[in-house]
Amino acid sequence: MTSRSHRAKTASPGVFITFEGGERSGKSTHLKLLAEHLYQLGYPVLTTREPGGTALGATLRQALLFSKNIQPQSEALLFAADRAEHVATVIRPALEAGKVVLCDRYIDSSVAYQGGGYGLGLDKIWQLNGWATQGLLPALTFLLLQTARTEPPTDEIEARPAAFFAAVHDAYRALAKRSPGRIVSIWTHDPVQTVQHQIRQRVLRLLEHRHVAQTERPVLVSRPPTAGGQ
Numbered sequence: 016m017t018s019r020s021h022r023a024k025t026a027s028p029g030v031f032i033t034f035e036g037g038e039r040s041g042k043s044t045h046l047k048l049l050a051e052h053l054y055q056l057g058y059p060v061l062t063t064r065e066p067g068g069t070a071l072g073a074t075l076r077q078a079l080l081f082s083k084n085i086q087p088q089s090e091a092l093l094f095a096a097d098r099a100e101h102v103a104t105v106i107r108p109a110l111e112a113g114k115v116v117l118c119d120r121y122i123d124s125s126v127a128y129q130g131g132g133y134g135l136g137l138d139k140i141w142q143l144n145g146w147a148t149q150g151l152l153p154a155l156t157f158l159l160l161q162t163a164r165t166e167p168p169t170d171e172i173e174a175r176p177a178a179f180f181a182a183v184h185d186a187y188r189a190l191a192k193r194s195p196g197r198i199v200s201i202w203t204h205d206p207v208q209t210v211q212h213q214i215r216q217r218v219l220r221l222l223e224h225r226h227v228a229q230t231e232r233p234v235l236v237s238r239p240p241t242a243g244g245q
Contacts, residue, residue: 029110030225031151032218033121035187036159037180038173041203041210045159046117048211049218050235053115057229058222061109063238064119066097068105073239080172087133091140094125099147105238107151113228114236122148123156123190123198128172131186132179155221157214158191158200160184 034042043064050062067076075097079090098121109116122144130140191198199217203210 027107027110028113028227029116030155030222030227031106031110031116031118031153032221033118033123033153033156034159035120035123035127035156035198036203037161037183037187040159040161041207042119042159044207045157045211045214046119048207049214050117050237052215053218053222054233054235057231057233058227059112059114059230059234060117061105061114061236061238062117062119063101063105065101065121065124066094068101068118068238069097071100072097087129087135090133091125091129091135091143094129095143095147098122098125098144102148102151114234115222115227118153121153121156123158123187126190127183127186131189132175132183134182137186137189153197154225155217156194156198157217158187158198159210160187160200160202162204 034046036042046062050060053060066072066079075093079085079093085093106116106118122141125144126137126140129135130137188200191200201210201213
């Protein structure tokens with residue numbers, strides 16, 4: 016798997032940052048904390064999530080999280096369809112407008128869950144999503160790692176067997192090894208403030224390096240407005 020073919024259409028005034036990890040790993044919590052911090056510093060910020068960052072995505076989210084017995088190939092294609100719409104109508108326009116886009120899950124989730132968890136193949140799912148997004152990759156991805164969960168499941172994805180999530184974890188670690196410059200792995204057993212400090216340091220270095228403009232009247236936009244989940 017290579018990201019070479021994904022680089023042609025990534026240049027923009029904004030910066031794209033994603034959060035990845037297993038269920039209830041703290042992605043949404045840290046994304047929200049980072050967004051509020053960047054807003055306070057004067058950066059224009061858009062927060063969003065997958066699935067569910069568009070009207071189409073909201074519909075697909077319900078089907079993907081709460082429908083039983085969806086075939087793995089169908090699930091992979093539905094996630095790719097949501098992502099194609101999301102990139103074209105939300106993420107890329109925000110980047111072109113100079114915003115810092117923070118997204119809860121992106122391509123790496125599909126590669127880990129469908130490619131690794133279901134065994135459809137990491138490279139195959141990577142290529143599918145590269146086509147769906149026209150090659151848009153994040154500048155930085157935080158992979159939040161955790162120990163085994165003990166909470167009861169709240170949807171069909173969380174209800175999958177332990178072997179599935181072990182394969183997802185292995186796929187995530189493989190992705191991190193393949194993209195060490197983009198993916199930052201952080202164990203979340205440390206206090207939230209400690210983890211968030213690490214995240215902020217990496218992001219602020221990136222924004223300074225990219226010369227992302229701060230404004231006197233920053234904006235903080237969330238899509239959807241009530242994004243939830245971990």
